[in-house]
Amino acid sequence: NAGVTQTPKFRILKIGQSMTLQCTQDMNHNYMYWYRQDPGMGLKLIYYSVGAGITDKGEVPNGYNVSRSTTEDFPLRLELAAPSQTSVYFCASTDRGGVIQPQHFGDGTRLSIL
Amino acid sequence: GENVEQHPSTLSVQEGDSAVIKCTYSDSASNYFPWYKQELGKRPQLIIDIRSNVGEKKDQRIAVTLNKTAKHFSLHITETQPEDSAVYFCAASRSGNAGNMLTFGGGTRLMVKP
Numbered sequence: 051n052a053g054v055t056q057t058p059k060f061r062i063l064k065i066g067q068s069m070t071l072q073c074t075q076d077m078n079h080n081y082m083y084w085y086r087q088d089p090g091m092g093l094k095l096i097y098y099s100v101g102a103g104i105t106d107k108g109e110v111p112n113g114y115n116v117s118r119s120t121t122e123d124f125p126l127r128l129e130l131a132a133p134s135q136t137s138v139y140f141c142a143s144t145d146r147g148g149v150i151q152p153q154h155f156g157d158g159t160r161l162s163i164l
Numbered sequence: 165g166e167n168v169e170q171h172p173s174t175l176s177v178q179e180g181d182s183a184v185i186k187c188t189y190s191d192s193a194s195n196y197f198p199w200y201k202q203e204l205g206k207r208p209q210l211i212i213d214i215r216s217n218v219g220e221k222k223d224q225r226i227a228v229t230l231n232k233t234a235k236h237f238s239l240h241i242t243e244t245q246p247e248d249s250a251v252y253f254c255a256a257s258r259s260g261n262a263g264n265m266l267t268f269g270g271g272t273r274l275m276v277k278p
């Protein structure tokens with residue numbers, strides 16, 4: 051049971067390039083999330099998904115896109131990378147239930163845009 | 165939406181002393197309050213959580229208290245050790261919000277001096 055797996059761990063992009071951050075979980079969780087964490091700051095929600103085929107915007111969605119074709123995978127796409135998107139990106143998941151369950155985080159992707 | 169404020173932003177204590185971190189929230193319907201510990205370069209890890217039907221919860225040297233009337237909750241760490249040094253985040257959520265989204269505080273950097 052690997053939990054939440056993110057790839058790559060590190061990446062350097064040039065301004066205007068695009069890339070996809072991968073996230074997969076093996077816990078059969080319905081809910082998945084993407085956060086960004088700027089240096090010395092808290093986590094801000096970019097997008098979330100409550101199940102396959104269903105996604106919605108969080109607090110800071112501009113410049114990002116997501117898809118959820120399977121329960122396991124929740125990739126985050128940056129189309130035109132900008133320096134303001136330099137950050138650490140965390141994917142998380144949790145189970146759906148009558149009672150809120152804790153979110154489980156991946157190890158993060160450290161992204162620098164130069 | 166929910167707003168979570170966390171204080172202090174930095175906290176330095178002597179090994180063996182206690183540390184207290186406080187958070188306030190704005191949405192009176194919030195009913196789930198987790199605390200995460202994040203070591204440098206690592207993922208946030210859940211250390212304790214509390215639900216609104218209890219006022220206090222303990223786990224060895226860690227305790228969390230909740231005051232629903234005042235809309236604040238606190239993390240208490242007793243007999244601090246150098247390995248407690250990390251950034252701590254509080255968060256809040258409520259049942260029924262789509263995707264059980266968490267709103268995070270800004271974090272507290274705890275330094276335990278040997």
